[in-house]
Amino acid sequence: MAQLEIDNLSVEFRTRHGVVRALESVTLSVARGEIVGVVGESGSGKSVTAYTVMALNDEAAQITSGRITMGGIDILAAQPDAMRQLRGREMAMIFQSPRTALHPIRKVGKQIEDVLREHAGLPSRDLKQAAIAALARVRIPERRAEAYPFELSGGMCQRVMIAMALACSPSVLIADEPTTGLDVTTQAVIMDLIRDMSRSARMSTLLITHDLGLAGEYCDRIAVMHAGHVVEIADTESLFDHPAHPYTRQLLAATPVPESRIETLHSIPGQLPDLRSTLPPCRFSGRCERRQPICDERELPWTELTPTHLVRCRFPL
Amino acid sequence: MMAPLLEARSLSKFYPVKGAARGAKLHAVDDVSLTIGAGESVGLVGESGCGKSTMVRLLGRLIDPTTGQILLGDDDITAMSQARFASSAGRRRIQIVFQDATESLNPSFRVAQAIADPLQRLLDMRNAADIDKRVRTTAALVGLPEELLQRYPHQLSGGQRARVGIARAVAVEPSLLILDEPTSALDVSVQAVILRLLADLRDRLKMSYLFVSHDLNVVRLLCSRVVVMYLGKVVESAPAEALFTAPRHPYTRALVAAIPDPARRREARPRLDGSPTSPIDPNPNACRFHGRCAHSTDLCATTMPPLRAGGADHFAACHFALASTGGNP
Numbered sequence: 324m325a326q327l328e329i330d331n332l333s334v335e336f337r338t339r340h341g342v343v344r345a346l347e348s349v350t351l352s353v354a355r356g357e358i359v360g361v362v363g364e365s366g367s368g369k370s371v372t373a374y375t376v377m378a379l380n381d382e383a384a385q386i387t388s389g390r391i392t393m394g395g396i397d398i399l400a401a402q403p404d405a406m407r408q409l410r411g412r413e414m415a416m417i418f419q420s421p422r423t424a425l426h427p428i429r430k431v432g433k434q435i436e437d438v439l440r441e442h443a444g445l446p447s448r449d450l451k452q453a454a455i456a457a458l459a460r461v462r463i464p465e466r467r468a469e470a471y472p473f474e475l476s477g478g479m480c481q482r483v484m485i486a487m488a489l490a491c492s493p494s495v496l497i498a499d500e501p502t503t504g505l506d507v508t509t510q511a512v513i514m515d516l517i518r519d520m521s522r523s524a525r526m527s528t529l530l531i532t533h534d535l536g537l538a539g540e541y542c543d544r545i546a547v548m549h550a551g552h553v554v555e556i557a558d559t560e561s562l563f564d565h566p567a568h569p570y571t572r573q574l575l576a577a578t579p580v581p582e583s584r585i586e587t588l589h590s591i592p593g594q595l596p597d598l599r600s601t602l603p604p605c606r607f608s609g610r611c612e613r614r615q616p617i618c619d620e621r622e623l624p625w626t627e628l629t630p631t632h633l634v635r636c637r638f639p640l
Numbered sequence: 641m642m643a644p645l646l647e648a649r650s651l652s653k654f655y656p657v658k659g660a661a662r663g664a665k666l667h668a669v670d671d672v673s674l675t676i677g678a679g680e681s682v683g684l685v686g687e688s689g690c691g692k693s694t695m696v697r698l699l700g701r702l703i704d705p706t707t708g709q710i711l712l713g714d715d716d717i718t719a720m721s722q723a724r725f726a727s728s729a730g731r732r733r734i735q736i737v738f739q740d741a742t743e744s745l746n747p748s749f750r751v752a753q754a755i756a757d758p759l760q761r762l763l764d765m766r767n768a769a770d771i772d773k774r775v776r777t778t779a780a781l782v783g784l785p786e787e788l789l790q791r792y793p794h795q796l797s798g799g800q801r802a803r804v805g806i807a808r809a810v811a812v813e814p815s816l817l818i819l820d821e822p823t824s825a826l827d828v829s830v831q832a833v834i835l836r837l838l839a840d841l842r843d844r845l846k847m848s849y850l851f852v853s854h855d856l857n858v859v860r861l862l863c864s865r866v867v868v869m870y871l872g873k874v875v876e877s878a879p880a881e882a883l884f885t886a887p888r889h890p891y892t893r894a895l896v897a898a899i900p901d902p903a904r905r906r907e908a909r910p911r912l913d914g915s916p917t918s919p920i921d922p923n924p925n926a927c928r929f930h931g932r933c934a935h936s937t938d939l940c941a942t943t944m945p946p947l948r949a950g951g952a953d954h955f956a957a958c959h960f961a962l963a964s965t966g967g968n969p
Contacts, residue, residue, distance in 0.1 A: 577832040579858050590833040
């Protein structure tokens with residue numbers, strides 16, 4: 324059994340303007356030591372997936388079906404206190420916006436000490452050194468431990484948060500756009516660190532990113548999401564070499580790579596459908612050039628192209 | 641070599657530092673010379689804190705340089721203060737597209753007003769019918785549907801807001817457009833559309849671009865020449881292909897090696913260690929990259945390397961910028 328398993332997860336948001344079907348039948352797993360990427364446009368459900376796993380969703384969120392287990396523990400059935408214990412020690416999350424995720428009027432070194440005291444059970448005299456060591460791993464010099472978040476650049480705050488997430492060596496890491504806003508050189512160092520921890524400490528990482536290049540370099544497997552559905556999931560090589568879902572192919576064609584030419588860079592026609600409306604079985608059909616009447620009529624099956632490559636499309640490429 | 645449209649000569653911008661020793665200065669941009677040819681697209685890259693944004697503000701004439709000159713054609717546009725430049729005839733010749741269209745658009749202006757504003761201020765257009773006509777042609781030029789002209793920024797999608805930001809800048813037909821991370825807030829699908837729009841506008845309006853981005857693949861797509869900055873200095877300048885395939889400066893090599901590339905995922909690549917030295921009163925006699933560079937010698941600690949030609953239109957500021965160590969590090 325995989326370390327993290329998301330099985331048939333559906334999440335809705337009850338809003339004043341209707342029910343938003345944010346996730347539908349999302350199934351994903353991350354084995355020990357594995358890095359699984361989740362890619363897709365804004366609004367595809369990447370972050371909702373992350374927040375649901377961490378049980379940090381908004382009160383408007385209703386889990387209508389599915390099961391999430393971590394190391395065999397049923398997360399959705401866990402009591403809030405038990406979840407609190409799991410978060411930080413067993414599972415940690417790197418949030419998208421470090422400025423709002425950090426405590427604004429507590430020194431960053433102290434904030435890391437808080438995490439270590441709460442979750443790692445370190446004696447007080449060792450806390451400071453451990454916090455400094457955690458900061459050093461993300462290349463933040465010791466003197467910065469005394470800084471408040473507002474005294475640091477956005478990139479520095481990001482690294483503080485990454486240090487905090489990795490401080491207790493969690494067994495599951497949910498990284499929601501962990502390197503957005505960081506320089507490529509820093510991004511490379513941080514991602515190398517996450518990869519090293521995944522390999523050496525057998526940490527399971529769910530990497531949520533809009534950057535296909537980043538996912539392609541660091542992930543073992545990649546799930547492509549569109550409008551709340553996982554539409555394709557494959558080992559990284561297969562996904563890049565033989566994308567099977569029309570959306571995946573368009574996403575790849577829209578991503579600049581070193582060989583790209585401006586003439587060959589494609590955009591993706593259309594927009595995400597309104598998730599409050601009645602949706603067809605395939606939520607991509609409105610944007611798809613291969614659409615047939617049957618796509619809007621019958622339930623969408625998963626097609627297994629190889630044991631490690633699944634696609635949710637009736638007419639895969 | 642194209643006729644220069646804009647030439648920056650020994651441009652510097654120093655800021656006083658609060659709380660540091662008396663007279664201490666932060667060297668945001670330190671003695672940078674740069675030319676942008678007519679119709680040329682120049683990319684400006686480097687880590688945060690390298691002086692990119694200060695360069696954008698200097699070349700966009702939003703701040704005054706500490707020393708140095710900026711020539712636009714034959715005019716020295718640094719001869720008058722920034723405040724006077726803002727209302728001068730030169731203002732319309734250099735326009736800026738800012739990073740975040742959401743934050744740079746006036747939330748209480750409808751799209752049509754946002755585009756009309758620079759026409760009224762900089763071209764002194766008064767006739768409502770003329771302005772309306774020009775707003776519509778500009779909107780059409782950037783692919784903004786007419787029905788959006790009466791909307792407010794918060795009623796637009798990210799891609800539409802980006803188009804408004806571009807429309808505002810090109811409405812006055814500038815000769816130089818400075819683009820400061822124009823697509824960093826957009827999804828790839830929308831980014832692709834905006835990048836193609838920018839390439840298309842450049843050809844149609846014969847503008848020069850200064851393109852600042854942290855996404856090196858995007859820079860490579862759009863720019864013919866790339867300038868790399870490190871701690872306030874230009875460390876390398878070269879035609880885009882040469883810069884990406886055969887970088888000369890060790891810093892550029894590290895930068896290029898850090899671009900995520902699924903095709904090279906199994907390769908171990910060199911990583912840049914440490915962080916830049918302090919930009920406050922840096923040692924004028926040492927290479928700025930000294931201390932972080934794997935090739936550092938005593939010479940690097942005692943002599944600042946000048947920018948030297950190392951190939952056709954290829955300059956690098958390194959004592960050991962050897963072509964043979966270029967390519968795949």
